[in-house]
Amino acid sequence: MNVREIIDFLQGNPRNISDDFYEKEFKSIRPLDEATDKDVSFLYDKKYLEVAKKSKAALLIAPPHLASSLSHPLVEVEKPRMAVLKLLEKWYPPSPPVPHIASTAVIANSVSLARNVSVGHYSVIEEKGSVGEETVIESHVHIGRNVHIGKKCHIHSGVVLYDNCDIGNEVVLHAGVVVGSDGFGYLQKEGRNLKVPQLGRVIIEDDVEIGANTSVDCGMLGDTVIGENTKIDNLVQIAHNVKIGKSCIIAGNSALAGSVTLENNVIIAGQVGVRDNITIREGAVVPARTGVGKDVPSKSIVSSDFKRLRKMEGRLERQRKKLERIEKNLEDTS
Amino acid sequence: MNVREIIDFLQGNPRNISDDFYEKEFKSIRPLDEATDKDVSFLYDKKYLEVAKKSKAALLIAPPHLASSLSHPLVEVEKPRMAVLKLLEKWYPPSPPVPHIASTAVIANSVSLARNVSVGHYSVIEEKGSVGEETVIESHVHIGRNVHIGKKCHIHSGVVLYDNCDIGNEVVLHAGVVVGSDGFGYLQKEGRNLKVPQLGRVIIEDDVEIGANTSVDCGMLGDTVIGENTKIDNLVQIAHNVKIGKSCIIAGNSALAGSVTLENNVIIAGQVGVRDNITIREGAVVPARTGVGKDVPSKSIVSSDFKRLRKMEGRLERQRKKLERIEKNLEDTS
Amino acid sequence: MNVREIIDFLQGNPRNISDDFYEKEFKSIRPLDEATDKDVSFLYDKKYLEVAKKSKAALLIAPPHLASSLSHPLVEVEKPRMAVLKLLEKWYPPSPPVPHIASTAVIANSVSLARNVSVGHYSVIEEKGSVGEETVIESHVHIGRNVHIGKKCHIHSGVVLYDNCDIGNEVVLHAGVVVGSDGFGYLQKEGRNLKVPQLGRVIIEDDVEIGANTSVDCGMLGDTVIGENTKIDNLVQIAHNVKIGKSCIIAGNSALAGSVTLENNVIIAGQVGVRDNITIREGAVVPARTGVGKDVPSKSIVSSDFKRLRKMEGRLERQRKKLERIEKNLEDTS
Known part of the structure; x- marks a missing residue:
């Protein structure tokens, strides 16, 4: 040009x-x-x-x-x-892959592959699932039983999808992503931890992208859901029964605890933690390194711990000066 | 029913x-x-x-x-x-797997496999190890030399066990778990980092469950130990020579630095960090997003940074009011 | 001896x-x-x-x-x-591996392998790359197109290198490391997230070691660079276009956001977060669990949030005592 x-x-x-x-x-x-x-x-x-x-x-x-x-x-x-x-x-248009199913890919007979699917070396697709048109599955991917993957997805090397996951269209899962691992649920009885069976699924809607080594747990009962066009960075933890709306952004090393709900267009910066059962409403923003311990109203910006610290330092300084003035005052009058 | x-x-x-x-x-x-x-x-x-x-x-x-x-x-x-x-x-009883060793699994001759072991496609087990009865190893697992795994374990896809790990009975390792990677030990000399060899092992006792993409480093000398019935969530970092007691809970994205000791029944919530060489005694609780910089007594609850912040905000407000009263007082008397 | x-x-x-x-x-x-x-x-x-x-x-x-x-x-x-x-x-000298290329390794014809390279079972090396002398690649490794790896490296199981990465000599990448995944770059338009193509590379210089399950994103334009002799712990997030100097230390669960620059000999302790576009100058130290929101001068030690909290608690206590004295004083004089 x-x-x-x-x-x-x-x-x-x-x-x-x-x-x-x-x-x-x-x-x-x-x-x-x-x-x-x-x-x-x-x-x-x-x-x-x-x-x-x-x-x-x-x-x-x-x-x-x-x-x-x-x-x-x-x-x-x-x-x-x-x-x-x-x-x-x-x-720099992405070069369309030449569809190819590696001779070493192990694909169960009951899996339905659409046109122009690619499957890389040593990937494994277990029974009863399906893969949509033009989806690319790289090498060393494990896809469990009854997993349905839409069209034009890109599943990078080393991704693991546990049984029963449901993946939409145009989803990108980067290397090392784990979807559908057991939620972290235990009951204590006489000093021992008893595991609560984790029986739900993970549903990932269209146009979601998930960064390297992020993990998404399955629901205990009911499902973990990641809404359309939501983008999740590397090394993020999404716990069981989390419900994420559409077009959210979740930056690196953040963690959403069990049953957290994000409505649409929520922005979560890096290293944020959200306590279990919290709801963050539409368009709210959580700044980096902030812990969220109560529900967040729509379109609000959560005050970061950093800002709270700085604010308190300012208040302390103002009180110090006031104290000094009062002391001087007292001395003068005595 | x-x-x-x-x-x-x-x-x-x-x-x-x-x-x-x-x-x-x-x-x-x-x-x-x-x-x-x-x-x-x-x-x-x-x-x-x-x-x-x-x-x-x-x-x-x-x-x-x-x-x-x-x-x-x-x-x-x-x-x-x-x-x-x-x-x-x-x-919803878990369906007992039909024991099966995939034709593509690579298992060294010197490895001893007990009855009814399953090994998934493309998994590799190197020399001199053993696998106990009814243990299930999924696809793409790497098991190094001289690794001993007990019975009724479930090792999910993509797990990597370095050489010399020792895994008990009924242990569950979720996808992407790494056990036995080198501890993070360097000495500085003339502005350069010299690696300290990491020669210890990892010992994981019975009935431990470890979440997706969590990493457990080997000891430098001596071992990293995870005690019976302890449950660890996703994306947790366990550094070299950490000793974890029985029936502990460690939630997502937390990190235990080198040589940390947890006694039995300790509960660590999400995104906690524990400094190296700290001991947390029996039954203590560390709330979410808290940094632990000194030893924690038995059965105590560590004050979270969040609570400390809130407490200080309360004290500041009370002091502000007191100052106001004093100033008014001074004005009245003058 | x-x-x-x-x-x-x-x-x-x-x-x-x-x-x-x-x-x-x-x-x-x-x-x-x-x-x-x-x-x-x-x-x-x-x-x-x-x-x-x-x-x-x-x-x-x-x-x-x-x-x-x-x-x-x-x-x-x-x-x-x-x-x-x-x-x-x-x-305890490391036992030199007996060079061996597994029969199940899939190596493209156009890849140049130097003398005494080892490649483990089920590893895949795509077109046009090269691997230097005595480098060991363990099992289940994915190496993309046009990746160049120096000599005497150790690439552990399950590592994924995306296309076009450049790895120096004597580099150690632990299990689950992902290098070259897409940076987290989106533009918002009418409530939707549009992906910004991530076209740069990752360059890792000599004698770097990277811990288990750490992820290093490629540059958007330009490259992400990790300098010679830098050591990175487990579960660390290195975002796009980060530039790390020589002989730095970055401990577990830390995150460097986009375009962060570390000069030489910087030490970053555990669970630190550094905001995008920040520069940390030569020899500076960032204590554990600290957020870095502005540039850090050479050889300085960033004040940790923990220390700021403790300092404020001290100031609050001193002010409380002063207030008490003043009140008593006022009572006495009235």
């Missing part, structure tokens, strides 16, 4: 662009500090302005309020990250 | 049950909000009373103090969760 | 050693509480002095200031842990 085409494609405005530069062609995007004079790069936050000024990129994408501080040839757009996403999808 | 038999089996008392209802038969338990008029359900905590009132379940199990608020036919029992456990075990 | 040789080897000083004891031979080191009269043991910290006094070890290694409190035969050295490391390396 030449510069003129890029500007049209992004519906942006040119800035610092000489006439002959419009014909120049680009096909790669790189970060500000790694871009060369053959690359496009982008700036979306003021804090990288100094890095941008020094960038060797031939063409920058930037929002109007930052563009004016730069002398590079650039394309002004309101939402630079969305513009970059469009270019990335155009320039 | 009909209602009369259920009441007998649970040693409960009938309530709101008409004569002809005693003959009605049930065979499924479902959660309050998912139960139909063919299901039994249960209530154990007051907070679900409203959900229980609306439940379509045909028969409820509930404790006396909650039963009186409900109009459903029900069985009163003192410990409803224990009653449900009894019914679950009766109605 | 006899005692005389041990003393020479460690350049230590004898203490409480009778003439005939110099000829006694030892070949095993065990912890203080597990050592027998055939073992050497060691003491490096005063807190284990009482354990040391009761130890049955025949010979102790200890620093001068602790040695004087012990009656065991012993070797005084300034750095007992370094001395033990030397003995461990001498007495």
